[in-house]
Each structure stands twice: as structure tokens, then as C-alpha cells.
Amino acid sequence: MSNSNFTRRGLLKTSSLAGAGLAMPTIFTASSVAAYTNEPDGSGVTLGFNVPQTGPYAEEGKDELRAQELAVEHLNGEGDGGMLNTFSSKALQGGGILGNKVSFVTGDTQTKSDAARASAKSMIEKDGAIMINGGSSSGVAVAVQGLCQDAGVIFMAGLTHSNDTTGKDKKANGFRHFFNAYMSGAALAPVLKNAYGSDRRAYHLTADYTWGWTQQESMQAATESMGWETANNVLTPLATTDFSSYIAPVLNSGADVLVLNHYGGNMVNSLTSAIQFGLRDKQVNGKQFEIVVPLYSELMAAGAGENIKGVLGSMNWNWQLPDEGTKAFVKSFGEKYGRPPSNSAQTCYAQTLLYADAAMRAGSFNPCAIVEALEGFEFDGLGNGPTLYRAADHQCFKDVLVVKGAENPTNEYDTLEIVEVTPRAQVEYAPDHPMFAGGELGKCNPGA
């Protein structure tokens, strides 16, 4: 008579546990012996650059990738060092990160949330990326930030301007260097008041997705607080290419300012339509009709051509700034690529250096150590003046640029001119501000 310990119930329990283990995504199990996800073994460290390489923002993605490659060069001690020479923290000396030579892999977000998550997941699981950086869309940033939180890696966002990224969708493993829609409104409103007066009626055309909504809400609140009225807000589908039927009713509405809460191709097309309809040549309510584009990028400004002349907007950074950090970065970038960097390139470059610096100061790649090093970190020398990575929401606070389309451009890169550098104090807000309400930062996740 044999004496076996196997029972039917025990077999079922064991099988179900084994099955659950096998079914669990490798993202949560691959480095089960490591302290955290993709812990380097000392031979090198891999960063994942997730940018749009195809689709409508491919040119922006290309510029981000140029900056990220340059950052890796500088981290490894190659080239002229760029902003490492001007960065207030001196932890980075060009010897890689914590003795590890830095390499990188790239993914294509296609500016689609599902594609961006898939490419980030692939870089984390297959290539061992320890940090994900890049992107040109808030929808993508929110999606990838959520993935990185679950996977236990750090997400250093690229161009994402929606309040939600560090508002209701904020995550402990995610950090945003780029400014946001609230800051655009806070910086632009006083300039608009000075330029166009406080007795104005604004008509908003707004891209119908997360960024557009928060941008419109921020601009409406900021302009109404200085006395403007809001005549109308019309949501335009993201896929719209011909805005004529949305532009045509604007003059009949009694509005004397058109606010285009559009970005990228939407902005180029809606602004082109508005200029074609001669809006800026008209007088309404006894005043010159004006157009405002709250968020500018150099690449899209080039797409809009001479239509942007004199049109006010805001930016995170511009290559024409006079500070030493900007000069160093523009020199490195310009000599390598023959063109000045865009503001999305600068934010990706700065984010890569900030991650590396945090790892050096923490003495570890553990995401929780990185989070601790970045929270409340104050720094300077990366082109934006004195900057704070606020602990409460992982949003950077720094000066914001108000710019306008160049009136007399002297070359193809001279598309925008700086009107004002709005001081950081003017664009700050409380972490529990209603526009950022909801959501919890949560706890850092080291994965593994």
C-alpha cells in the first residue's frame, strides 16, 4: 500500500498557482531575483526612448531622438558635454551612470496610446530599459506613465501639456519637466491684457480630447480673471482637416479674439483657415481682431509659415534664450545636427540628464531611490532658470516663455520671438488646485 501526499484538492491548488505564475506577464516576473525591474548587472544600463517615429508628429519625434542621443553621448563623456557643464548639480561627470556605460533603445509611439504602451512594454521586457523618456502627446504620456507605474520603471515625460498628466492622472513613477496648460494661461493672460486690453470677447476653438479640454479651461479661467468674456467654445474633432466651417461663424459671434486650442496639424490648419478668412484684417467691436495660439512648437510654427506673424502663444523653452545652459545645448545640438533644437528636444534632453543625475545622487537605479532624489529637487543650468521638481505632483516649476510669430524672420529657424519670460512665481499653483483635482500620486513601484 503506497502512502502518497497527493490529494485531488492539493493538486488543484498547486496547478492553479503554477498556472497563475505562468500566466502572469513576464514584465512582473522577469527579474524576480533582482531588487527592482531591470536592475543593471554592472556592464551597462539601457534607457528607452519612446518617441513618435511615424505618424503626424514624426518630425517632432525625430528632434526628440536627436536630443536623447546627444544626452547619451554627453553622459558617456563624449562630445563637448553640453549642459553637463552648466547643470547646477555636479554629480554627472561624463562617466556613464553609476559606472555603467549608457546605451539606449528606441520605440515608436505613432502618437497612439496603444502603440506607445506596446513599444514601451517591449523596451522594458525585451531590451531591459530601466527608464522610459519621450513622446509628443498627453494621451500617450498618460498611457505610458500608467504602464511604467505598473512595470516598476521611471517615466520621464517628453512633450505633454495637459493638466491631467500631473493632475488627475499623476503617478509616483512619472515626472514631467514640460510646462502645462494652466501655466500657459497664467503666463499669457497678463500679456494679452497689456497687448489687447481687458475689454475683449474670446471665441475658443478646442481640440476635442484631454489636452484641448484642459487648455481651453485654463485659458478661459485666466482670461476671464482679467476681465475678458468668453463668447463661445466650440469643440473640434481631432481628425478635422478643413476648419472653414468652424472659422466662418466667428466674426458673426461678436467675438474679437479667436483662441485656437489646437496643436500640431490642427493648429496649422485652423490658423491657416483663420488667416485665409481675413480675421486679422477685420475690426470688431471697434477693435482689431486678434488670434491667440496658447501652445507653440517651433516645428509647427514652421508648418504655419507666415500665418503666425505677430500671433501670441507660449512655450516651455526656446533656443534664443540667453542663459549659459541654453547656449551650451544649442551649440552641441547645432554643431551635431546643423539646426537649433526644438522645445520638445530640450525637455527630453533635460529629462535624460535629470534621471541620470538622480541615480548618481541616490547611488542606485532603484525607482524608489530615483523618486526620492527627484522629489523636491531644485536645480539650475538646464535652460529654464531655477527649477523645482515639486514632490506633491512631480511637476517642474520654472519660468514660462510668452512668444509670438516673428514679424521679420531672417532665416528658416527664426519663426518665433520671445516677448516675455514669465517668472515662475506667476505660474505656480497649489497641488490641490481644482484643475488638477482627482487622482493620487500613490507610492513608487520598484517592480521586480
Added chain:
Amino acid sequence: MDALILQILNGLDKGSAYALIALGLTLIFGTLGVVNFAHGALFMIGSFCAVSLSKILNLSYVTLDETQTDFLGNPLKVKTPYVESIFGADLGASIIDWAVPLAILFSIPIMIAIGFIMERGLIKHFYKRPHADQILVTFGLAIVLQEIVKHYFGANPIPTPAPDVFKGSLDFGVLLGFDANAIIYPYWRLVYFGFAAVVISAVFAFLQFTTFGMVVRAGMADRETVGLLGININKRFTIMFGIAAAVAGLAGVMYAPINSPNYHMGMDFLVLSFVVVVVGGMGSLPGAVAAGFLLGILESFASMNEIKALIPGIDQIIIYVVAIIILLVRPRGLMGKAGMMED
């Protein structure tokens, strides 16, 4: 009232683009029986003919201006177009300014050649294959063409302005007795509407009043009988493919100042143009044109704030709602032949 007139005007220029693309699609379907999903790409290539000519006319030699510096602090490279050095500054600048209208002449031979190459090199091998195969191969071709354009021109829109003389807008309201600014309309969009009317009339006149057109129409009605008469109808149909490509290209050339050309613009128009063809009636040239204008105007009306307040989102679905209704109550389309799509 003024808002209605404004939306009719808006619909006319949208409809012009739909009608021109749908006309070419119908020509190809009516003659060769091919469902050509690459037709939107031909519209896009037409726009890039305007971009290319503009770039050619702006080819420049470089001189260094020691008094100014570039972003790296080096002496500024000042570009002077060869056209200006050959024809003088004023005439040269005028030639560059008129790049888009000049691109009409530039694009016709290019588009006809592209049409021939597409038809002879690829599409003729799919004449006897099911429509699903034709759709797959032409859709694939469209993606290849747009990726080629993106490779050479980049993903960003490229501003291609109309001549200075057409900048600004006409105040229709004042002409019709309304208040100033009640009905304004850009000059170039009026030019586009007029241009579309001329091209559509020319295609109809060509088919109606020339021997070549008569043979093509006979071939569309009964290909076998025309063939039995000893006429090489396939050769004529190939030429019609080239003409259809040229019509799509011309629509694209003149559209360049309306929306800055980008590699994806063909896809934006393609699905809508197919809906136009279905609503107008597969194979019906007058149907394609009528449906193009009808749907353009309906789309404009649906974008009115008053309409959207009643039915949110109607501006995005109106064309498809009309298509569904037409397919349910009159599957052959507004002007399609009896029996077409009614089996």
C-alpha cells in the same frame, strides 16, 4: 439667413474637392472596374507637385553676410533664388509667388505619367481579381506612396501659399445687402470652386464631344462589343486612368494653399470620396459630381453650432448617415444605373 449662405459657400469648396476626387474614382471604376484606394494618394501627390515646384523655384545660391550671424554665431548664410538672379528681383519674386498656379502645368504630365505607371505596372494585373484584392493592393500602394512622400518631404505640413493677389477675403455680406463681415469668403476658395467647375466641365466635354470620349463611353456601356469592333478599348481605358490621375492631381495642386500639404492628406479625403461615389451612384459621373457638392454642403451645415446643439457630434457622422440612408432606400445611389449594387 447670412449663416446659411455662409455654410453653402463653405460647402461648395469642400464639395469641389470631393467632386474632383470622386470624378476620378468614378472614371476608373466605370472604365476599368477597379476600386482604386490609391486615388487619395494621387490627390496628395498633386499637392506635393505644388510643393516641389515651389522648392525648385526657390533653389538658391548662398552668400555669407558678415554683418549678421546664425544661431551658432557664424556669419549668416543668405540665400538668393536663381530665378531672381536670372529674371531680376521683381519678376523672379513674382514667378515664385505664382508657384501654385504654375504647378498646374507642371503637374499634368507628371500625374498622367504616374497614372500610366500605376495602371500598367500594378493595377492591370488585378482587373480580373475580386474587388477585395483590388482594395487591398491599392490601399497598400497608397501607404507606400505616402511613406515615400514622407521620406523626402518629412511629416510636417509644408506651407504653400496662394499668390499675394488672392490673399484676403471677399465681403459677400456687403454685396448682398447684409452687414459688413456677415458673410466673408477667402478669394482663393472662390478660385478653387471656379477651377473645379472648369475641370469638371472639361472632363464632361471631353467625354461628350470627342470621338475618343464617345468610344470610352461606349466601352463603359459595353466593353466586349466595342472590342469586337476592332477598337483597342484597353489602351483608351489606360489613357482614362492617366486622365483620372491628372484630375486628382489638379485638385491637389490647387488645394495646397487651403491646407498646408502633408503626406497624410490623401487618406483624409479618400474615405469621404468613396462615400461620395456610393451616394452619387457607382459608375455615374454626374452622380459623383452632384453628390460631392451635396455632401460638402451638408457637412458644412452640420458644423453649425445651432445644429450641433440639437444633435451633438452630427458634423462627424452626417456624411455616413446619408450614405446609410441611400444604401438602404436606393442602393444604386442618386444617379446610378438600375441594377448597380442592387443584386
